Amino acid sequence: MPRTERHGSSPDGRVRVVDVEIPNDVRYIEKVVELVRRECQVMAYGHRQLMLNVPVALTEALSNAILRGNGDDPAKHVHVHAEVGAERLVLEVGDEGTGFDLDASLIDPTTPENLGREDGRGLFLMRKLMDRVERLEAAHGSVVRMTLHRE
Amino acid sequence: MSDLAEVLDAFRKATACEAALWVQGGGASPTDAPIAEPRTPGAPKLTVFPSGTDSPVDARTDAGSVLVAAVPGPHRAWLALGPCPAPGVDLRTYMSFLLPVITQYLQSALEVEHAANELAERYEEINLLYTISEILGRTVSLDEAAKTILTEVSETVGARKATVLVHERATDTLRAVAALGVDLTTVPPIRVDDPCSVSARVFRSQHPALLETGESPCPEEAGYRRGAMLSVPIMWTAPAPRGAEPLGVVNLSDRRSGQPFTAGDQKLIAAIATQIGTAIQNTRLVRASVEQQRLSHEMQLAHELQMKLLPSDSILAPDAMVAARVVPAESVGGDFYHLFHLGGSRTGIMIGDVSGHGYQAALIMALTMSAAAIHSQTTTDPGEMLNALVSTLRDELTMTEMFISAFYGVIDPEEGELHYANTGHPHAFLVNREHGFERLPAIDPPLGMNEKPPVTARRSWRRKKDLLVLFTDGVSDARNRAGERLGEERVIETIRDNLDAEPRVILERIVEELNAHTQGAPLRDDLTVVLVRT
Amino acid sequence: MSFSVKKEGEVVVVDVEGQLIVGNRQELKQKVLDELERGEKKFLIDFSQTGYIDSSGLGVLVSLSKKIREQGGELRLANLNDDLKTLFELTKLDTLFQIADTRERALQSF
Numbered sequence: 001m002p003r004t005e006r007h008g009s010s011p012d013g014r015v016r017v018v019d020v021e022i023p024n025d026v027r028y029i030e031k032v033v034e035l036v037r038r039e040c041q042v043m044a045y046g047h048r049q050l051m052l053n054v055p056v057a058l059t060e061a062l063s064n065a066i067l068r069g070n071g072d073d074p075a076k077h078v079h080v081h082a083e084v085g086a087e088r089l090v091l092e093v094g095d096e097g098t099g100f101d102l103d104a105s106l107i108d109p110t111t112p113e114n115l116g117r118e119d120g121r122g123l124f125l126m127r128k129l130m131d132r133v134e135r136l137e138a139a140h141g142s143v144v145r146m147t148l149h150r151e
Numbered sequence: 152m153s154d155l156a157e158v159l160d161a162f163r164k165a166t167a168c169e170a171a172l173w174v175q176g177g178g179a180s181p182t183d184a185p186i187a188e189p190r191t192p193g194a195p196k197l198t199v200f201p202s203g204t205d206s207p208v209d210a211r212t213d214a215g216s217v218l219v220a221a222v223p224g225p226h227r228a229w230l231a232l233g234p235c236p237a238p239g240v241d242l243r244t245y246m247s248f249l250l251p252v253i254t255q256y257l258q259s260a261l262e263v264e265h266a267a268n269e270l271a272e273r274y275e276e277i278n279l280l281y282t283i284s285e286i287l288g289r290t291v292s293l294d295e296a297a298k299t300i301l302t303e304v305s306e307t308v309g310a311r312k313a314t315v316l317v318h319e320r321a322t323d324t325l326r327a328v329a330a331l332g333v334d335l336t337t338v339p340p341i342r343v344d345d346p347c348s349v350s351a352r353v354f355r356s357q358h359p360a361l362l363e364t365g366e367s368p369c370p371e372e373a374g375y376r377r378g379a380m381l382s383v384p385i386m387w388t389a390p391a392p393r394g395a396e397p398l399g400v401v402n403l404s405d406r407r408s409g410q411p412f413t414a415g416d417q418k419l420i421a422a423i424a425t426q427i428g429t430a431i432q433n434t435r436l437v438r439a440s441v442e443q444q445r446l447s448h449e450m451q452l453a454h455e456l457q458m459k460l461l462p463s464d465s466i467l468a469p470d471a472m473v474a475a476r477v478v479p480a481e482s483v484g485g486d487f488y489h490l491f492h493l494g495g496s497r498t499g500i501m502i503g504d505v506s507g508h509g510y511q512a513a514l515i516m517a518l519t520m521s522a523a524a525i526h527s528q529t530t531t532d533p534g535e536m537l538n539a540l541v542s543t544l545r546d547e548l549t550m551t552e553m554f555i556s557a558f559y560g561v562i563d564p565e566e567g568e569l570h571y572a573n574t575g576h577p578h579a580f581l582v583n584r585e586h587g588f589e590r591l592p593a594i595d596p597p598l599g600m601n602e603k604p605p606v607t608a609r610r611s612w613r614r615k616k617d618l619l620v621l622f623t624d625g626v627s628d629a630r631n632r633a634g635e636r637l638g639e640e641r642v643i644e645t646i647r648d649n650l651d652a653e654p655r656v657i658l659e660r661i662v663e664e665l666n667a668h669t670q671g672a673p674l675r676d677d678l679t680v681v682l683v684r685t
Numbered sequence: 686m687s688f689s690v691k692k693e694g695e696v697v698v699v700d701v702e703g704q705l706i707v708g709n710r711q712e713l714k715q716k717v718l719d720e721l722e723r724g725e726k727k728f729l730i731d732f733s734q735t736g737y738i739d740s741s742g743l744g745v746l747v748s749l750s751k752k753i754r755e756q757g758g759e760l761r762l763a764n765l766n767d768d769l770k771t772l773f774e775l776t777k778l779d780t781l782f783q784i785a786d787t788r789e790r791a792l793q794s795f
Contacts, residue, residue, distance in 0.1 A: 018506065019624035020556045021577035021593035022600075026708045031600045035506055035554060052737065052768040055704075059739040063707040077592045079577050081624060110777040118748045121740035121776055128775050139640060140590070 016043060018082040024070045024095075029062045032080055036091065039084040046151035053148055054089065057129040060122040061093040061144050069095030069142060079143075089148045091130075096141040155256050162249060168235035168242070169214070172253065173197060175227035200229055207246050218242040222254050226261055296430045297329035301401075304423055305331050308416050310403035312375045314338060316350055317385075317399035317431060325350055325400060332405060333374045341371045348372055349382050350400045357397050359383040359421060363411045377405040381412035383420045387428040398431050422528070429521045432459065460520045462490045467683075470496045471562065474654035475681040476662070478625070478674065485512035485555075486623050486677035489520055491527040496564050499527045499536075502576060502621040502681050503557035506597065515553055518544060523559075533559040533572035534607035541598040554597035558621055562612055564685040569612040569619065572605040574598050578627065578639065580620040581610055584650060588620075588643055618654070618684050620646060625678025626661070629669050637668045646682075654682035688713050690720065696727040696792055702734045705742035714745045718752065726758035727795050731788055733764035743778060750782060759783075763791035 016039040022028045033055050040054055062078065070076035079094040108114060109121045126133050132147040159170045171194030195212035199219055207220035215234025222228040230253050232242045297315045305313045312332035316325035319340070327338035345351040347369040353360050360382045367376040385399040401424050403412065464475040467490050475488050485505025493499050501523060505512045519540065526539040537559055541548070548554065556575030563570070573579055575597030581589045595605040627639040645664045649657045658680060665678075689700045697720045705713060717728060730746070732738075738746075750760045763785045765773065773779040785791035 017624060017628070019504065019577055019628075020506075020554070020575040020597050021573075022575060022596045023593065025596075028596045028600060029706065029708055030704055031554070031596070034552070038507070038552065048768060048771070051766075052771060055737045056739055056772065059704075059706050059737070063739065063741065067707070081577075081628075083628075115777060115781055116747060116751065118744035119740070121743055125740050125772075125775070 015086075016084040018080065018084070021077050021079045024066050024072070024074055024076040024078055026063060026066055029059055029066075032062065033058050036080075036082045036084070039082065040089060043084050043086060043150070045084075045089070049148065049151055053129040054091075057126045057146055057148075058091055058093075060126045061091065061146060064122055064144070065093045065095035065097075069097035071097060085150075087150055088131075089150065091146045091148075092136075092143050094138055094141055094143040098142065155253070155260075158249075158252060158256065162245070166235065166240070166245060167237065168233055168240060168245065169194065169217070169231075170249070171195070171197075171231045172222075173200070173229040173231060194231065195234070197229070197231055207243060218246055220246055220250055222250065222257055224254055224258055224261070226257050228253075228257055294328050297427060298331075300423065300427060300430075301329045301331050304401075304420065305403060308381075308403060308412065308419070309407040310381075311405040311407060312377060312402075313404070314350075314375045314402045315385075315399060315427060316341065316354075316402070318343070318354065318397065325354060328399075330375065338374055339371045341369075345369070345371070349376070349380065350402060353382040353384050354397050354400050357384050357386065357395070359417050361412055361414075361417060372402070375402055375404060378409065379406055379411040380404040381416055381420060383417065383424050385424040385428045385431065387432055398428050401427065426521060426525065429460075429517075429524075460517055461488060464490065464681075466490055467492065467498045470564070471498045471500075471683055471685045472654050473500070473681065473683050474658035475679075476658060477677065477679045485516045486625070486679040487516050487520060488621070488679055488681045489523050489527075491524070493527065493531050493561060496685070497531060497561060498683075498685070499531070499533075499559065499561050500619060500621070500681060500683050501527075501557060501559045502579075502623070502679060503555055504576070504623055504677075504679075506554045506556070507551070511551055512553065515544070515547060515551060515555070518547060519555060519557075531561050531563075531570075532607050533561050533570050534605040537572050537574055537598060538604040544598070548599035554599040556593075556597040558591070560591075560619060560621075560683075562619070562683065562685055564612065564614050567612055567614075569610045569617070570607050571610070572607050574605050575600070576621075577624065578620075578622045580643075582618045582620050582646060582650065583613070583616050585616075587647070612685070614685050618646070618650065618657075618682060621679075621681040621683075623677065623679040625674065626665065626680055629665050629674060629678060630672055631668050631670055632672045637665060641668070654684055657682055688716055690716055693729075693792060696729050696795060697725045698729045698731060698788070698792075700731045700734060704736045704738070705745070706737070706739040707741040710742050710745040713742075714749060717749050721753060721756055721758065726753075726756065728753055728758065728760045729763060729788070729791050729795075730760070731763050731791075732766070732769055733788070735766075735769065738769060738772060743772075743776060747778070747781065759795060761785055761791040761794060763788050 018036050018039055020032065022032060036058060037050055037054055040050055065078045066072065070078065076096045081092040083090045107120050109117060109124050114120065126146060130146040130148050134145050136143045136145055155172065162170045195214035195217060197210060197212065197219060199208055199210040201208045201219060201221050203221040203223055205221065207218050210217050210219050217231045217233035219229055219231045222230055230250055232245055232249065301313050301315055314327050315329040317328050319326050323343050324340040325343065326340045327335055329335065330338055341348045341351050343351055343354060348371055349360055349362065349367065350372060362380040364378050367373045381403045383401045384397045385401060386395050387398045401420055403420065461477060464473040467473050473490060477486055485507065487503050489501040491499035503519065505516045505519065522540050522543040526536050530536050530539065537557060558571065558573045558576035558579045560569055560571040569581065571591060573591055573593045574595045575593045577593065579591040581591055594608060595603065622642065627637055627642055629637045641664060642661060645660050646657055649660045661680060687702050691698055699717060701713065753760045761783050764787065765784060783794065785794060
């Protein structure tokens, strides 16, 4: 029998959660980004964060998970967990791969010798656009967690 | 009938005697039946039609004397032998040979016809259920929905008069909200304790009534009863302790065919009455919300709507042992689960989450619940079911830009199989002692994200051994005061440690684990758990 | 999201509608390369109807600018909104591309 249990309110308890799993396919990135962005909009995140920080960083994390973490394997999955709070946003993107070392992939794409490169800007952008980026080990793969404080 | 003609031809050739089959036309009652018509062209006109129990009778016709016998069985048909050119033919002997052959033919023809009719009827029912889910999906106006549903239903069962009566608490009366074949404004309210009204009795007893021919002795319902009448209560299953309660009554009467209503009609109308019940309940909640116009109240309504729509986890007993719980957080989410009997010992289990929050998400959830109830009865293939579901909801999802992540599993313990479709739901597991936890990952993205029909996957399923575990992120994500999560691993461990216990007990352990972890810290999101074993 | 290609005088103008990201960047690349193969030399990509661009979208722009230059052609970008400008500044790509405020100015600059 379903039972209703009410929990007390608390000011920092205000949070909107997005929790979905998608097949490993870059075509779903835009829709998932929209889903998260809309929750941020409801929570009155700033224009710049809605138009730049959140969509670009999340797109990077998703394409990293799909193409690198999961090796573009269509049989794999990506788990997206977003907590949109009044103070901060926590985005977690989990894949089924072995992950990669965030620090080892630290190249600066803005130096004159790197500026003409086509790749290598993904992690750089995630770090620039989010307040914190970290990698966590999970039971079935790895998770990238990004945190952004609301403007 | 061509085979039959060949048989009669063969008889004529062998005996030189005429043979003809007569069948009563129309499907009406025997009293006002038209006279039987010959199935054999040029047969001499008959005036005598003995009943099935009589022995064959001799009859005189313009062409000569014939022997007539009723063909045994449900069909009203007669076999006439003669006249014969040569005198002294023993027609009774011929009759004793030919009659069983003809009976056999008619019987099998009748069976084929029945099967075809049944198929046609089922088709109409399925169509009707689709139409109703669409109506419910498009409107929140009860009167409009009731009227449209009534028109569709009456068309299907061939009723010219119909009413939907809804219980009004304040006056304790049944009031008509939709009527067909009678002016709605002239239908008087009926007191629930009215001793002569069929509607009042059906409402009180919560059991449908099938009445045969006759007019209503009650002036209040004389307007919508003529001949046979079918009266079905509109039931609403609320969470315990209230349980099932009647909301009103659906009446159908004045059948075009003049035939009484069947048990099949009653079953169909009962299913539809449940849908009308959902519409009534939705309308009540929506109306109340419009009147209040306050966000906090709106949220509370959404909560209530959400909670009221969830089925009791005992409804699948004894086919399946289910433990299910939704704990809503302060902000309303779109978590839900649903449970279905699918015929035999098959059961359908659904868990889902509507993206977005607040009243709109709760409303989409309500639509999803009622559409799923309909579609689960039209297909047992989970992928097909979710595809039908998203087709019904496509407009709403597009308009509100929402998605639904859902897992739908169908367990067939007889076949030993679990069929499932997973559109974006992250936490589904098949658990047993031998293989531990098998994740059943999302094969497709959340409903509304693409146009491709969801895929159905299969796993073997063993009674008493396998456990289906479904939960939403609110469970694994529950935080303590320090902000630490409970974590999926802890949930899995708790289940593993109690795997031999009943689902109900495992659920209690999970909740205990959860409470021990959160120590009363407020929940940040809805949490839903469904555990199933057969 | 789509890319419309049209000719204004001698300049091939591409409008990027929606996002330029990992899922659709190849489409843009192919469209521009087709025009380049046909002998076109002057290209303008207009971002007035663009949402956001990710690193792979930026990568395609860098790649196109190289290929166009190799063929002796020129690439201009126009109509970057403030957020897109910030993205180019963060990556210092604003120093790699010739960026005009409006379409007209970009067309005049060839």
